[in-house]
Amino acid sequence: MPAQHALKALKAAFPWVQTPLIIGAPMRLISLAPLAAAVSNAGGIGFIGAGDDVSSLTTELSKTRKLLKNGNQKPLPIGVGFIVYGANLEQSLVAIKEFKPAVAWLFAPRLASDLKSWFKGIEAASEGLTKSWVQVGSVAQALESARLAKECGTDISIVVQGSDAGGHGLVKGAGIISLLPETVDTLAAEGFGDIPLLAAGGIVDGRGVAAALALGASGSVIGTRLLAATETTIKKGYQDVVISTTDGGQTTVRTHMYDNLRGTTGWPSIYDGRGIVNASVEDAEKGMPFEENKKLYEEEMKKGDVGWTGDRARMAAYVGSGVGLVKEVIPAGKIVEEVRSKALEIIKGLK
Numbered sequence: 008m009p010a011q012h013a014l015k016a017l018k019a020a021f022p023w024v025q026t027p028l029i030i031g032a033p034m035r036l037i038s039l040a041p042l043a044a045a046v047s048n049a050g051g052i053g054f055i056g057a058g059d060d061v062s063s064l065t066t067e068l069s070k071t072r073k074l075l076k077n078g079n080q081k082p083l084p085i086g087v088g089f090i091v092y093g094a095n096l097e098q099s100l101v102a103i104k105e106f107k108p109a110v111a112w113l114f115a116p117r118l119a120s121d122l123k124s125w126f127k128g129i130e131a132a133s134e135g136l137t138k139s140w141v142q143v144g145s146v147a148q149a150l151e152s153a154r155l156a157k158e159c160g161t162d163i164s165i166v167v168q169g170s171d172a173g174g175h176g177l178v179k180g181a182g183i184i185s186l187l188p189e190t191v192d193t194l195a196a197e198g199f200g201d202i203p204l205l206a207a208g209g210i211v212d213g214r215g216v217a218a219a220l221a222l223g224a225s226g227s228v229i230g231t232r233l234l235a236a237t238e239t240t241i242k243k244g245y246q247d248v249v250i251s252t253t254d255g256g257q258t259t260v261r262t263h264m265y266d267n268l269r270g271t272t273g274w275p276s277i278y279d280g281r282g283i284v285n286a287s288v289e290d291a292e293k294g295m296p297f298e299e300n301k302k303l304y305e306e307e308m309k310k311g312d313v314g315w316t317g318d319r320a321r322m323a324a325y326v327g328s329g330v331g332l333v334k335e336v337i338p339a340g341k342i343v344e345e346v347r348s349k350a351l352e353i354i355k356g357l358k
């Protein structure tokens with residue numbers, strides 16, 4: 008079970024949260040003001056997925072503040088997710104200084120040491136109100152982040168992302184069932200046992216949350232499940248394919264193909280993305296030259312919100328391998344409450 012001190016620290020930093028702590032993943036272009044606010048309003052921590060383009064972040068934070076139940080609180084009860092290799096630090100700090108979100112979630116620096124200027128900048132801009140979280144995909148990345156934070160004198164939390172996760176993650180990975188406890192043990196052995204760990208990757212319902220807590224997490228991140236929330240900014244076709252896809256181990260894949268097709272090719276090479284297997288991936292495996300594949304993808308794009316379902320679907324639908332557990336589109340607040348209460352029921356049933 009999670010270390011009591013880590014839970015205490017999280018509760019003190021985020022007084023509006025209810026436990027078990029549910030966190031809405033920052034999903035670029037998808038988790039914007041309505042979804043992020045709905046998750047926080049339900050006692051979780053909602054995240055705006057600013058990603059690598061922070062040009063509209065102040066607008067998004069301003070919209071979020073209006074939607075939050077406690078929008079007048081400091082820190083603002085919301086988080087922002089940054090993709091560090093691409094996001095402009097100065098511009099990000101302007102938004103942090105103005106709004107003081109409770110968390111800045113940092114993912115995918117080009118060099119781990121790039122995190123240092125983020126840690127220091129966030130602390131200064133927010134006057135210590137915005138906490139830094141780092142999403143990692145390996146024990147080594149977790150340890151390196153802990154050491155860098157110590158050098159900067161910053162208290163961080165670490166999101167441990169397993170290979171089941173939807174969207175981007177490490178090409179080489181492990182599921183959280185082994186990755187998380189090894190990270191817990193390694194950090195403790197190296198004197199970083201106080202760092203709260205959050206679990207991400209394949210957590211969809213209360214069963215996943217109860218499991219993550221047993222593995223040593225202080226909170227659970229849900230991404231794929233929230234693709235099917237009413238407040239999510241998502242194409243109808245994408246949402247339809249999320250709720251109709253089953254057996255994610257067979258129907259999703261980690262690949263660079265979607266980045267190559269979409270032109271999002273700035274990612275450091277250790278990252279790829281998990282999404283639904285489609286005709287683009289199958290054709291590439293059969294040897295179709297990339298230029299021809301891209302032409303077919305672009306033709307499909309021009310048709311609008313189609314091309315998500317069926318054998319010849321070509322649109323890139325990022326989802327995790329837990330997609331088969333997502334069955335209906337319901338409000339995010341209901342998802343958070345349902346996942347949290349089911350987890351509690353399971354934990355109480357163990358006594």
Ligand SMILES: Cc1cc2nc3c(=O)[nH]c(=O)nc-3n(C[C@H](O)[C@H](O)[C@H](O)COP(=O)(O)O)c2cc1C
Binds near residue numbers: 057174
């Ligand atoms: C559609 C989609 C977009 C994502 N975008 C981001 C992102 O912009 N930044 C980030 O740090 N993680 C992103 N992620 C990864 C999530 O933060 C998280 O690790 C993942 O969703 C957890 O696994 P799950 O999808 O199985 O719940 C994304 C995930 C998905 C499914």
